[in-house]
Amino acid sequence: MLAGCDQGGSEKGGVRKAEVGYVPASPQRQGDPRKGYEALLNRSVVTCGLPYAAYVEMRGSEADPGPQFPGRVGRNAELPYMLTSRIAPSGVEIVTSNCLACHAATIEGQLVMGLGNAFLDMTVDPLIGVETAGAFVKDSPAAAEWRRWADRVAAIADYMMTDTVGVNSGRNLTLAPMAHRDPETLAWSDTPLIEPPPKVPLPLSVPPWWNMGKKHALFYNGEGRGDHVRYMILASAICTDSLEEVAEIDAWFVDVRAYLASLRPPKYPFAIDRGLADQGYAVFQDICKGCHGSYGEEARYPNRVVSLGKVKTDPEVARRGFSDADRFLEWLGRSFYGELSRAAPALGYVAPPLDGVWATAPYLHNGSVPTLAALLDSRLRPDFWRFDREGDDQPAYDESRVGWAYRALDEGKSGAMSWDERNRIYDTGLTGYANQGHTFGDDLTDPERSALLEYLKTL
Numbered sequence: 001m002l003a004g005c006d007q008g009g010s011e012k013g014g015v016r017k018a019e020v021g022y023v024p025a026s027p028q029r030q031g032d033p034r035k036g037y038e039a040l041l042n043r044s045v046v047t048c049g050l051p052y053a054a055y056v057e058m059r060g061s062e063a064d065p066g067p068q069f070p071g072r073v074g075r076n077a078e079l080p081y082m083l084t085s086r087i088a089p090s091g092v093e094i095v096t097s098n099c100l101a102c103h104a105a106t107i108e109g110q111l112v113m114g115l116g117n118a119f120l121d122m123t124v125d126p127l128i129g130v131e132t133a134g135a136f137v138k139d140s141p142a143a144a145e146w147r148r149w150a151d152r153v154a155a156i157a158d159y160m161m162t163d164t165v166g167v168n169s170g171r172n173l174t175l176a177p178m179a180h181r182d183p184e185t186l187a188w189s190d191t192p193l194i195e196p197p198p199k200v201p202l203p204l205s206v207p208p209w210w211n212m213g214k215k216h217a218l219f220y221n222g223e224g225r226g227d228h229v230r231y232m233i234l235a236s237a238i239c240t241d242s243l244e245e246v247a248e249i250d251a252w253f254v255d256v257r258a259y260l261a262s263l264r265p266p267k268y269p270f271a272i273d274r275g276l277a278d279q280g281y282a283v284f285q286d287i288c289k290g291c292h293g294s295y296g297e298e299a300r301y302p303n304r305v306v307s308l309g310k311v312k313t314d315p316e317v318a319r320r321g322f323s324d325a326d327r328f329l330e331w332l333g334r335s336f337y338g339e340l341s342r343a344a345p346a347l348g349y350v351a352p353p354l355d356g357v358w359a360t361a362p363y364l365h366n367g368s369v370p371t372l373a374a375l376l377d378s379r380l381r382p383d384f385w386r387f388d389r390e391g392d393d394q395p396a397y398d399e400s401r402v403g404w405a406y407r408a409l410d411e412g413k414s415g416a417m418s419w420d421e422r423n424r425i426y427d428t429g430l431t432g433y434a435n436q437g438h439t440f441g442d443d444l445t446d447p448e449r450s451a452l453l454e455y456l457k458t459l
């Protein structure tokens with residue numbers, strides 16, 4: 001019976017749910033990573049957006065686009081990296097958002113491809129920005145483009161707002177539009193066709209892309225099986241209205257997937273005590289390798305989903321993916337997206353590869369643990385905390401604790417003096433935000449833990 005509990009697999013309504021344990025590889029369509037990089041930077045995966053003329057009026061033509069990736073060409077070279085220009089079928093140039101709003105970020109002044117953005121503010125109603133932009137839209141074909149975009153954002157806005165700056169509601173970006181589409185034709189319906197996801201999104205930390213070459217399944221609960229491309233392009237579901245449109249995106253995304261699978265993590269930019277790291281290697285081999293694999297010349301990654309009963313981290317994301325989502329899995333199965341891919345949510349979490357883990361704070365699927373030091377010793381985890389930063393500046397990088405500088409607080413959100421302060425507090429008492437579990441480092445001695453921390457910097 002106990003073993004049965006730990007398995008967490010079942011079959012219901014024709015939807016196959018996953019056992020915990022080993023995730024087998026699925027065949028992937030081969031693509032060209034170099035072409036994938038160019039396409040990721042210059043082609044629109046989301047096909048609706050703000051007319052360019054209105055964008056310029058709103059932002060001013062001299063606005064600094066900020067840091068840029070090499071290889072952005074034409075108009076894109078003038079736009080911030082998370083925006084892409086596209087000529088809509090109406091002939092109107094529009095500015096669309098791309099994957100990099102969530103999947104790129106700067107660390108130590110370096111813009112890093114694939115690093116999850118830990119500071120994105122999703123507490124704001126996205127419709128406010130859309131409506132503000134609308135005031136700058138003038139002529140009629142542009143107004144029609146703006147309207148299409150505004151209607152789509154309006155349909156999903158209520159599902160996107162998080163309680164806390166930095167946590168991500170990216171799952172609902174996919175699930176909310178699914179509820180509005182006919183799975184077979186992808187035709188949009190203003191009223192939902194199936195029950196939409198719960199309005200309050202569960203908090204997620206955006207995982208780094210550079211692990212995609214190792215991971216057999218996408219997502220924290222190991223749900224994304226089969227062809228990875230079909231799953232990735234679901235992130236564009238807000239505007240992809242027809243089978244022709246999705247097939248076109250699918251064709252060039254084969255190269256994007258190949259590029260993501262070729263990504264490597266950034267190297268730790270500060271000094272590493274090699275002697276200490278060598279001692280940490282021994283500790284890692286002893287207690288961490290079974291789930292997280294080995295690195296360097298002997299690299300091997302076990303691709304394992306660990307049951308909730310074993311990892312004991314916040315269960316909400318896995319539970320919701322497993323039990324509430326049957327309708328979404330069925331939708332997927334009937335759609336173009338599900339022709340090659342398959343959803344298999346497990347009651348557990350994937351033990352991720354730890355390559356470049358120094359850069360991916362805050363830790364765990366919900367970003368509840370601010371540093372690696374606190375991940376390795378659960379007694380150090382703050383119940384209430386916020387990043388230590390002025391306004392929207394990035395916090396300093398904390399080399400000793402490995403992660404972004406933070407301040408532990410005496411009270412959670414209820415103690416906040418303003419709305420802004422409230423939104424910046426990570427409160428582990430909220431549903432989905434708990435920092436429990438993964439106590440595998442707790443029984444180590446302090447010297448063992450420091451050695452292990454040093455070793456983790458080398459990955």
Ligand code: HEC
Pocket residue numbers: 045098099100101102103168169170171173204205206207208209211212215217218219220221232233235236
């Ligand atoms: C609004 C933010 C957001 C946007 C935009 C976004 N993602 Fe994600 N992405 C996430 C979050 C959050 C997760 C984690 C979801 C989970 O595991 O349940 C994720 C997970 C992934 C993963 C799986 C990583 C892993 O280790 O399992 C891939 C691959 C991915 N996204 C690719 C893309 C691509 C390609 C695009 C653009 C088409 C995109 N994403 C757009 C937020 C976003």
Ligand code: HEC
Pocket residue numbers: 220284287288289290291292305306310311313314349350351352354357360362363364365366372375438440441452
């Ligand atoms: C029984 C399997 C298991 C063992 C043993 C284990 N882990 Fe994990 N680890 C996991 C799982 C599963 C997760 C994902 C949990 C989640 O996100 O809720 C995880 C997450 C992590 C993360 C967070 C990664 C991120 O980017 O958020 C780090 C770091 C980590 N483990 C390090 C270690 C170290 C170091 C050890 C050895 C002391 C260790 N783990 C032992 C299963 C394990």
